[in-house]
Amino acid sequence: MTGTSTLTGNRVGDERSADPSGGGRRPGRRGPRRPPGLPWILPALVLSVGLIYYGIGYTGYISTLDWDGVSPDPGHLGLQNYTRIVHDPVFWAAVRHTVVFFVVTFVIQTVLGLVFAVLLHAKVRLAAIYKVIVFVPVVLAPAIMAPVFRHMFAPDGELNWVLDHVGLGSLAQPWIGQTSTALPVIMFITIWEWTGLTFVLYYAAMTQIDPSILEAARMDGAGNLRTLISIIWPEMRGTTVALAILGAIGALKTFDVPYLVTIGGPNYATEFLGTYIYRQTIPLSHVGYGAALSIILLVVALIMALVLQFAGRERGAGD
Amino acid sequence: MFEVRTRIGRVVLQVVATILILPYLFPLIVMVKGAFAGEGAKNFSAVLRVPGFGRFFLNSIIISVAVIALVYVVTMMAAFGFAKLHIRAREVYFWLLLACLTLPEVVLLAPLFVTDFKLGLYDTYWAVILPLAALQVPFAVLLTRNFINGLPNELFEAARVDGANSWRGFRYLVIPLTRPIAAAVVIFTLVAAWNDYLMPLVFLQSPQLQTITLVPQFFVGEFSNDQTKILASAVITAIPEIVAYLSLQRLFERGLAAGSIK
Numbered sequence: 001m002t003g004t005s006t007l008t009g010n011r012v013g014d015e016r017s018a019d020p021s022g023g024g025r026r027p028g029r030r031g032p033r034r035p036p037g038l039p040w041i042l043p044a045l046v047l048s049v050g051l052i053y054y055g056i057g058y059t060g061y062i063s064t065l066d067w068d069g070v071s072p073d074p075g076h077l078g079l080q081n082y083t084r085i086v087h088d089p090v091f092w093a094a095v096r097h098t099v100v101f102f103v104v105t106f107v108i109q110t111v112l113g114l115v116f117a118v119l120l121h122a123k124v125r126l127a128a129i130y131k132v133i134v135f136v137p138v139v140l141a142p143a144i145m146a147p148v149f150r151h152m153f154a155p156d157g158e159l160n161w162v163l164d165h166v167g168l169g170s171l172a173q174p175w176i177g178q179t180s181t182a183l184p185v186i187m188f189i190t191i192w193e194w195t196g197l198t199f200v201l202y203y204a205a206m207t208q209i210d211p212s213i214l215e216a217a218r219m220d221g222a223g224n225l226r227t228l229i230s231i232i233w234p235e236m237r238g239t240t241v242a243l244a245i246l247g248a249i250g251a252l253k254t255f256d257v258p259y260l261v262t263i264g265g266p267n268y269a270t271e272f273l274g275t276y277i278y279r280q281t282i283p284l285s286h287v288g289y290g291a292a293l294s295i296i297l298l299v300v301a302l303i304m305a306l307v308l309q310f311a312g313r314e315r316g317a318g319d
Numbered sequence: 320m321f322e323v324r325t326r327i328g329r330v331v332l333q334v335v336a337t338i339l340i341l342p343y344l345f346p347l348i349v350m351v352k353g354a355f356a357g358e359g360a361k362n363f364s365a366v367l368r369v370p371g372f373g374r375f376f377l378n379s380i381i382i383s384v385a386v387i388a389l390v391y392v393v394t395m396m397a398a399f400g401f402a403k404l405h406i407r408a409r410e411v412y413f414w415l416l417l418a419c420l421t422l423p424e425v426v427l428l429a430p431l432f433v434t435d436f437k438l439g440l441y442d443t444y445w446a447v448i449l450p451l452a453a454l455q456v457p458f459a460v461l462l463t464r465n466f467i468n469g470l471p472n473e474l475f476e477a478a479r480v481d482g483a484n485s486w487r488g489f490r491y492l493v494i495p496l497t498r499p500i501a502a503a504v505v506i507f508t509l510v511a512a513w514n515d516y517l518m519p520l521v522f523l524q525s526p527q528l529q530t531i532t533l534v535p536q537f538f539v540g541e542f543s544n545d546q547t548k549i550l551a552s553a554v555i556t557a558i559p560e561i562v563a564y565l566s567l568q569r570l571f572e573r574g575l576a577a578g579s580i581k
Contacts, residue, residue, distance in 0.1 A: 035485045037404025041412060044397035044456050047389070049412075051427075051453040052419045058430030069432070112339065119336045122323055130336060132565070133343050138575055139564045141514035143532035144556050147539075147549045148350040158349045192343060200572045224323070253423040256516045260535075274425045282521065287429050294426040301421040 056298065062291035069287040081292035091293065094271045097183060101272070102251035105190050106244060112191070113198025113243075117206055118228065135196035142193060146260035149189050150176065153261075179269035182262050186270050189257050194250075198243055205236040241312030245305055252301045273297045350557070353550035362551035369541060371526060372534075372552075376559070378523075379513055379530040382447055386512040387505055389452040390459055394504060397456075398463035399493045403475050404485065413464075419457040424450065424517055435522060446522035447530075451512050459504045462577060466500040467493065506567075506574025513560070531556045 063081055067074035085091050116134055120127045137145070152158045153175035160172035175181045209232060217227050255274035258264055264271040264279065271279075277297065281290030323329050354362055366372065400406060401413060427450055435441040440449075470492075478488050516532040523529050526537065534556050535549055542548040564571045 034403065034405035035479075037400035037406040037409075037485075040400030040404060040485070040489075041397040041406065044393045044416065044460055045412060047393055047449070048419055048453045048456040049415050051449060052422055053415075054434075055427040055430040055450075056422075058433070059426055062429050069429070115339065116336075119332060119339075122332055124329075124333050124336045130340050132568070133340055133347075135572060136347070136561060136564065137343065139510060139560050139571060140557055141516065141532050141560070143514070143516040144535065144553050145346065145350075147535045147546075147553055148346055148353070151353055151546055151550065152346055152349045158345075158352075192346060195343070197575060200576050204576065249421050249423075253425070255425060260516075274423060277425045278428070278517075281428050291429050294429070297423055298421075298426050301423060302418070305421045 056295075059291045059294050059298075062288055063295050065288040065291075067288040068285040069281075070285075074288065077288065081289050082296070084289065085292055085296060090268050090271055090276060091273075093268055094273050094276045097270065097272055098251050098254070100183070101187055101190070101254065102248055104187050105194075105251070106247040108187075108191050109195050109198045109247070110240065110243065112195050113202050114233075116195070116199040117202035120203060121206055131199075134199055137193045138196040140193075142189075142256040143260060145189070145193075146257065149185070149261050153185050176262055177266060179266055182266060182269045186254075186258050186262060189261065190254075193257075201239050201243065202236060205239045206232060209235050237312075241308065244312070245308045248304045248308060249301055252297060252304065273300075350550055350553055353547060354554045355547075356550075357545075357547040362547045363555065365542075366538070366548055366552045366555060369538075374527055375529060375531045375534050375537075375556075378444075378528055379532075382444055382451070382519075382530060383509055383512040385444065385448045386452045386455065387508050389448065390455045390508045391501065391504065393452070393456055394459040394463055395493060395497065395501070396489070397460045398467050398497075399485075399489050401460070401464045402467035402470075403472070403488075416457045416460060419454070420461075422454065424454060424515075428517075428521060432521065441522060442524045442528065444528065447515075447518045450518055451515060455508045455511055459508065463497060463500050463504065466497060470496055500577075502570055503574040503577040506571055507577065510571075510575060 064077055064079065065074040066077050066081075116130070120131060124130070154160075155172075155174045155177070157175075159175065163169055163172045173181060175185050213231060213235075214227060217231055222230065251272075253274060254272045255278065258270040258272050259275050259278065262270040264275040273293065274297075277290050277293045280286040280293060323332055356362075358365070397416075401409060406412065431446070431450060432441070435446045440446045474492060475488055478492060483491070514532065515530075519530045519533055523533070529537070534552050538549045538552045
């Protein structure tokens with residue numbers, strides 16, 4: 001996978017992976033016959049593959065039922081749950097929110113993560129403290145921070161208080177309570193949470209860039225900005241692709257923050273696939289419908305991962 | 320890497336960094352300030368006096384430790400098997416496992432709910448431990464397998480020639496040599512298990528079993544929406560995480576970075 005090489009550290013330029021002789025060790029050279037390994041991988045297969053594929057299969061079956069979760073004799077609907085989804089405006093709203101959410105959070109996080117990485121490589125003062133402040137949110141549970149954000153974005157909360165006191169009182173508004181600002185609030189919280197990770201990854205990727213390349217660029221008269229755009233950014237594309245995949249899947253998995261901060265509202269303005277599946281399955285007891293939504297979510301997640309993986313690889317080979 | 324030579328340039332960078340950091344600091348300030356509002360430090364003693372508050376921590380510890388232990392054992396064995404032992408159709412098994420990487424946990428809600436009821440697992444630790452571990456294993460195996468692939472085959476062949484069976488190879492080569500990657504696995508599993516919200520929300524009903532991520536809701540009921548107490552409870556639950564991160568900073572940063580790149 002594209003990303004993994006980033007952290008095992010052999011991504012300094014692509015020379016190694018582009019080496020036509022490949023891994024070198026593999027072909028022909030098998031050595032003495034290895035002992036059987038199946039028993040060793042069995043526990044992992046039983047736990048993960050067993051539990052997860054069982055769950056997916058079961059969800060697939062439930063998705064064909066008209067079921068409230070308790071009735072012993074649910075009606076069979078065939079694919080009707082799926083045709084209903086196609087005509088469900090809330091489903092399409094959730095898809096729209098997910099796409100907007102992914103694009104906005106990914107772009108802003110990438111820019112901010114990159115800027116922080118550059119600033120800290122440029123040796124600003126208090127760098128150690130800045131790093132901690134940006135990274136702490138990654139460690140904190142969103143569920144624990146949710147009440148803090150509800151407080152902060154409340155009509156009489158700290159954000160409006162600050163706006164009032166810096167002379168921007170006209171901008172004060174009920175951030176969580178209106179449809180136009182609820183989704184941006186969710187995106188802000190997500191960016192707040194994950195920039196630290198983007199930053200740490202870019203920071204690490206920058207340290208792995210061969211100093212002699214930078215030296216050469218500088219000799220040729222390239223300034224800081226020029227070096228960043230023409231050398232550093234392309235060198236880090238593996239990290240960027242991995243972060244894009246992570247962000248896309250994260251967007252599809254989004255649950256905690258909208259569920260706890262805005263409850264998917266107001267008026268479904270922050271409904272995501274995760275919160276919608278939860279709403280249908282648990283509070284509304286439309287378990288069959290929730291299962292059909294789950295299967296669609298799963299298929300989208302798989303397609304997304306494959307597309308991004310291949311897109312990342314192909315363009316990588318191009319340049 | 321970047322050279323800023325002029326004094327003005329340095330000042331500008333410092334100012335930019337400070338302005339950008341403010342939005343990250345702000346929610347943390349809101350949390351602490353809100354927790355001390357109203358009755359001040361008394362908010363904390365009120366929260367700490369609530370019977371069963373410590374129980375949430377204990378439950379989170381039990382669940383996290385169990386998930387970590389399960390993920391660690393299963394992952395090390397599987398990674399060793401995939402990397403250094405003979406398995407027919409090995410890559411098929413591996414891809415079966417990798418396909419689980421993208422699974423959103425919400426997909427498992429309905430089937431696990433039904434199955435947990437049938438097996439009597441509902442409202443037990445296992446209802447949370449098993450799915451959390453199952454969801455962490457695929458990536459942990461991917462990461463660890465790559466790491467073990469990098470260990471020389473000759474090492475394992477030599478051990479075999481000396482009469483060591485696979486178990487001894489595992490015990491005396493794999494376990495000690497994989498420590499760096501195991502640390503990463505432990506950290507990202509810990510954070511994933513400790514911070515998980517959906518599984519405990521759905522599968523743990525009795526307050527005696529619930530985890531710290533359910534604390535805010537518990538206190539919404541307990542203090543009929545007294546915000547200062549709820550924020551005080553948020554501060555108290557956040558402290559162990561911040562302390563753990565500060566004392567193992569590099570490990571956390573590396574572990575989470577490794578764990579995030581799927």
